[in-house]
Amino acid sequence: MSAHQAAPPPFDPELRLALAALSAEARELVTPANLAAWQERDAAARPAPTADDLSADGRFEVREFRVPGPPGGPEVTLVGARPSGLAGPLPLLYYMHGGGMIAGNAWSVLPRVLREWALPLGLAVLSVAYRLAPRARYPEPLEDCYAGLAWAAAHAADLDIDADRIVVGGKSAGGGLAAALALLARDRGGPRLLGQLLLCPMLDDRGTTFSSHQMTGLGLWDLTSNTTAWQALLGDRHGADDVPPYAAPSRATDLSGLPPAYIDVGSAEIFRDEDVAYADAIWRAGGRAELHVWPGAFHGFDGFAPQAALTRDARDTRTRWLRRLLDQSRTSDS
Known part of the structure; x- marks a missing residue:
């Protein structure tokens, strides 16, 4: 049975209700024709909190x-x-x-990251304001992220962070950038990373997986939007045989020597198959990866249904992985 004929996995009941409650505008597909207007609307919908907002009545130091x-x-x-x-x-x-390499900002993601991970785990966080496509094309957004990472590692003492305990992470496009950073840091002999937290990562520009076609027109991000985003990032190189793994990590043929990875994705989303394949490729290369496929979850489900049982399970599982990773690093240092 082809992907075009296959029935998609059913959405989790709570997530289906959350999806149905979204406006048609929120579910609009991204095309080259509406990209500029979509970016404008998305930016307005994600106002950047101020430093005072992020400090949460003094619970966090923000710079x-x-x-x-x-x-x-x-x-x-x-x-x-x-x-x-x-x-x-x-x-x-x-x-x-996240934001498909075409949207999002470094500020609006922080309240949740700080609440869910920084506070309970005693983490410092640096969120990167990388340049967005199509104004910036590969490799510019990735090089922005790498420059910031290299600076942070070199200034660890000034930042009061442990340069031996750096985890790169991100969601969707941010997860793809985190995976690419792990590859780039390995190949350039850059900062040695403790782990990579890849949440529904955007890894493959080719759009040829079963799930990328199976989920056409469903959820919040499908093949039309994904193709638009990859074209914005790669331009004429989109889909070419020589796209480097630092642009699309699914292109990597050598996944050895990478830090431990946490990868999660929904069963009812476009990125399911590329993310499962990436975890499998890490295992085949002798690496460490923990994979979770959340049943009936659409792309970015946890941001739209924060109180759903599946979201709570996903949130707790990610936190446990991070805690275990940090605890193991303490044990190995002692």
């Missing part, structure tokens, strides 16, 4: 850093936050926001 960018590129803004009064050096979660 912005403007650091040297990649060669020939502009400075990179990093938004830093850590639990107030916590003695360091702290582990660092170096985080890339």
